[in-house]
Amino acid sequence: MATTTTTMLRETASSHHEALGQSEAVARKMRRRGRESRFWWLVPTLYIVFLMLPIYWLVNMSFKTNTEILGSFSLWPQNPTLRNYMVIFTDPAWYSGYINSIIYVTLNTIISVGVALPAAYAFSRYKFLGDKHLFFWLLTNRMAPPAVFALPFLQLYSSFGLIDTHIAVALAHCLFNVPLAVWILEGFMSGVPKEIDETAYIDGYSFPRFFVKIFMPLIASGIGVAAFFCFMFSWVELLLARTLTTTEAKPIAATMTRTVSASGLDWGVLAAAGVLTIIPGALVIYFVRNYIAKGFALGRV
Amino acid sequence: MEKTYNNKAWFLVLPVLVLVAFSAVIPLMTVVNYSVQDTFGNNVFFWAGTEWFEQVLTSSRFHGALIRSLSFSLVILAIQIPLGIFVALNMPRKGIGVPICLVLMALPLLIPWNVVGTIWQVFGRGDIGLLGYTLRTLGISYNYATDPWHAWITVVVMDVWHWTSLVVLLCYAGLVSIPDAYYQAAKIDGASRWSVFRYIQLPKMNRVLLIAVLLRFMDSFMIYTEPFVVTGGGPGSATNFLSIDLVKMAIGQFDLGPAAAMSIVYFLIILALSWVFYTVMTNYDTANR
Amino acid sequence: MDFSWMAWTTPTALFFLSILTLLLGMGVWEYFSPGGNPRVGILRFETTRGDRLFLSLLGSAFIHLAWLGLVSPNLWWALALSVVYAIGVFRFV
Numbered sequence A: 001m002a003t004t005t006t007t008m009l010r011e012t013a014s015s016h017h018e019a020l021g022q023s024e025a026v027a028r029k030m031r032r033r034g035r036e037s038r039f040w041w042l043v044p045t046l047y048i049v050f051l052m053l054p055i056y057w058l059v060n061m062s063f064k065t066n067t068e069i070l071g072s073f074s075l076w077p078q079n080p081t082l083r084n085y086m087v088i089f090t091d092p093a094w095y096s097g098y099i100n101s102i103i104y105v106t107l108n109t110i111i112s113v114g115v116a117l118p119a120a121y122a123f124s125r126y127k128f129l130g131d132k133h134l135f136f137w138l139l140t141n142r143m144a145p146p147a148v149f150a151l152p153f154l155q156l157y158s159s160f161g162l163i164d165t166h167i168a169v170a171l172a173h174c175l176f177n178v179p180l181a182v183w184i185l186e187g188f189m190s191g192v193p194k195e196i197d198e199t200a201y202i203d204g205y206s207f208p209r210f211f212v213k214i215f216m217p218l219i220a221s222g223i224g225v226a227a228f229f230c231f232m233f234s235w236v237e238l239l240l241a242r243t244l245t246t247t248e249a250k251p252i253a254a255t256m257t258r259t260v261s262a263s264g265l266d267w268g269v270l271a272a273a274g275v276l277t278i279i280p281g282a283l284v285i286y287f288v289r290n291y292i293a294k295g296f297a298l299g300r301v
Numbered sequence B: 001m002e003k004t005y006n007n008k009a010w011f012l013v014l015p016v017l018v019l020v021a022f023s024a025v026i027p028l029m030t031v032v033n034y035s036v037q038d039t040f041g042n043n044v045f046f047w048a049g050t051e052w053f054e055q056v057l058t059s060s061r062f063h064g065a066l067i068r069s070l071s072f073s074l075v076i077l078a079i080q081i082p083l084g085i086f087v088a089l090n091m092p093r094k095g096i097g098v099p100i101c102l103v104l105m106a107l108p109l110l111i112p113w114n115v116v117g118t119i120w121q122v123f124g125r126g127d128i129g130l131l132g133y134t135l136r137t138l139g140i141s142y143n144y145a146t147d148p149w150h151a152w153i154t155v156v157v158m159d160v161w162h163w164t165s166l167v168v169l170l171c172y173a174g175l176v177s178i179p180d181a182y183y184q185a186a187k188i189d190g191a192s193r194w195s196v197f198r199y200i201q202l203p204k205m206n207r208v209l210l211i212a213v214l215l216r217f218m219d220s221f222m223i224y225t226e227p228f229v230v231t232g233g234g235p236g237s238a239t240n241f242l243s244i245d246l247v248k249m250a251i252g253q254f255d256l257g258p259a260a261a262m263s264i265v266y267f268l269i270i271l272a273l274s275w276v277f278y279t280v281m282t283n284y285d286t287a288n289r
Numbered sequence C: 001m002d003f004s005w006m007a008w009t010t011p012t013a014l015f016f017l018s019i020l021t022l023l024l025g026m027g028v029w030e031y032f033s034p035g036g037n038p039r040v041g042i043l044r045f046e047t048t049r050g051d052r053l054f055l056s057l058l059g060s061a062f063i064h065l066a067w068l069g070l071v072s073p074n075l076w077w078a079l080a081l082s083v084v085y086a087i088g089v090f091r092f093v
Helices: A002-020 A024-034 A042-062 A066-071 A083-090 A092-125 A131-143 A146-159 A166-190 A194-202 A207-218 A220-236 A239-243 A252-262 A267-298 B009-035 B051-058 B060-089 B097-110 B113-123 B130-137 B148-176 B180-188 B193-221 B225-230 B242-252 B256-287 C010-032 C049-071 C076-092
Strands: B037-039 B045-047
Touching (some): A083 A092, A083 A267, A092 A131, A092 A207, A092 A252, A092 A267, A131 A166, A146 A239, A146 B009, A146 B256, A166 A220, A166 A239, A166 B009, A194 A207, A220 A267, A267 B097, A267 B113, B009 C010, B037 B256, B051 B256, B051 C049, B060 B193, B060 B242, B060 B256, B113 B130, B148 B225, B180 B193, B193 B256, B225 B242, B242 B256, B256 C049, C010 C049
C-alpha cells in the first residue's frame, strides 16, 4: 500500500484532470468554493490560539520574577528577567536533568528502531508460525498501562544492578516504543513492492547487504517517522523514568517535580524549566514537519 | 501483497521478542505472583489465595475508579473525535499555512506529561493563572482544587488541549490522500457540503479514525501523570482514575497484593477492549482490500 | 542475581506452565497442520484456532472474575463453566 498507492492515486487524479480538460487552477478554485465559506481559516486559528494560550502563559511567567508573578497580574512581563534561566543553566542539578533525558531518549530511539527494523521486515514480507498473534501480543504491550509495571520494573532492574542508569530507562521505554516502531515500519515496508527484494537477491545481494544498501534508503522517511514517534513517547513519559532513577540518570521532568516540593514554590524557575522541556520537542517537530502528515497516513499510526 | 510462508522469519523477530519479553513477561508474571500473596516487605510472602481479588472486585473504591476512568474515556472520545474531524476539515491543504498549522498543532503532543500538568495547574489558578484569573474577574467562582466538577472540567479541557491534535493530524493525513478528481466529480453532481463529507471524506477517514479512537481510548483509559500533577486525584477522590489509584496503592501504601490484583483486572479489561478494537480494525482492512 | 522478589508459588508456577504448554501445543499443531483451520463462526468474521484459544482464555479469566465478584470464592464451578465456555468457543466461533 502506502507510497505506491498514494502516487497511483495521484496519477489517476491527474489523468482525470487531463481527461476532463481542467487545469490545476480551476480545480483549486472549485475546492475553495467547495468550502462555501471565506471564514474557513477561523477554525484552525481559534484552535491554535486555544493551544498556544497556556504555553504563552508559561513563557510569560518564565520571564517574570517571583514577586511579580505573585504580586501583580499582568499579561506580559513588566520587568523582564533572565534570572530564572540563569538558575537552570548554572546549577548542575538542573541542567544535568536535560542531559540525562536526552541520553536515554536517544538510546531508546536507537534500540527501538534497531530491533524493530528486521522484525517489521519479517511481518511485512513473510507468513510464519503464529505471526498474527505475535503482532497482537506486541501491540498489547503498547496498550499496557505503565502504572501496572512500575513496581516490578523497579525490582527487575534492581536485580540486574541497573537502577539509576540511562540504559534502564531506555530499556523500560522499549516496552511501548518497540511495538509502535514495528507497527509504523511494517506499514511503510508493505508499501515497497516485493519485486525489489527478489531482483536484488537475483543480482547476488546477501540479505544484510540488500537490507542496508537498498531497502533502508527506500523506507528512509518511514525510519524517520518511527524515530520521531519513539523520541516523542520516550521524551514525554515520566512515571517509569522517575521510578527507575534516583540521582544519576534523573530526567529533567522529574527534577522539576522534586525541586518544586523541596524549595517551596519557585514559580519562575518552574516555568523556565517547563519552557526548556518544550524546546527539544519543538525542534524535532520542525525538522520532521513535512513527514508528519505523510507518516500518519502511510504508517499504521 | 502475497506473502511467502517461511518460518525462518522468526530469527528476524527474535531481537524484538527477547527485548519485549524481558520488559513485559517477567513483570507480568511477578504481578500475578504478588496478586495471590501478602507481604510485609523484605521479600517475605504469605499465601493469600484469591482474597485480594475478592477484595478488589467488591470494593467500592475500585468500582468508583473504574467508573471514573470509563466515563473519562467516553467524554474524551465524545469531544476529541468530532472536534478533531472538524478542525482537520478546515485545515488549509496547500501553501505556507500547512507547515505552520502542523508544527503548532503538534506542539502539545511533545510536551512532557508532567509539564502539561504543571502548565494547566498554573493556568487555572485564580491568583496567578490566566484562565483562573479571567474567570474570577468575570465573576465566575472557579477553583479546581476544591470543587469536584471544576476539577473534572479542568482535567477534561487539559486532555482536549493535549491530545485533540493527534486526531486532527490523523484525519488530516486521511483527507490529503483524497484525489482532487473526487471533489470535482462531486462538484459536477452538485453535491452539498454535507454529502461531500458523508460520502467522500468520511469513508476516506474511516481507517485513520479507527486508529484515532483506539489510541485515544487506550491512552485516556490509562491516564496518570497529567491529572496527578493538577489535582493529585482530588478533591476527595473526584479525579482518582484507575492508574492514579493503582500507584497510590502500590507505591504509596505498599499494598502489593491488592495493587497487583487490581493491575490484573485492569489489564484484562484493556486486553479485551484492545482485542475488540484490533479485530474490528483488521477486519475492516481486509474487507477493503 | 537474586530473583526472590518474583515470589513464585507452586499454584502460579503451575498456572504459567500450563499456559506455556498450551502455547507450545498450539505451535506444534500449527507446525504440522499450518493455516490454523480458518472459518467464519457466529462472530461473523474469520477466526483461526489461535484466535479461539485466545478467546477461551480471556473469556475464562472474566468468568473467574465474575464468579469471584458475584457468586462465591469457590472457583471450581467457575473452572467448570470456563471449560464449557471454551468447548463452545472451539465449536462455534
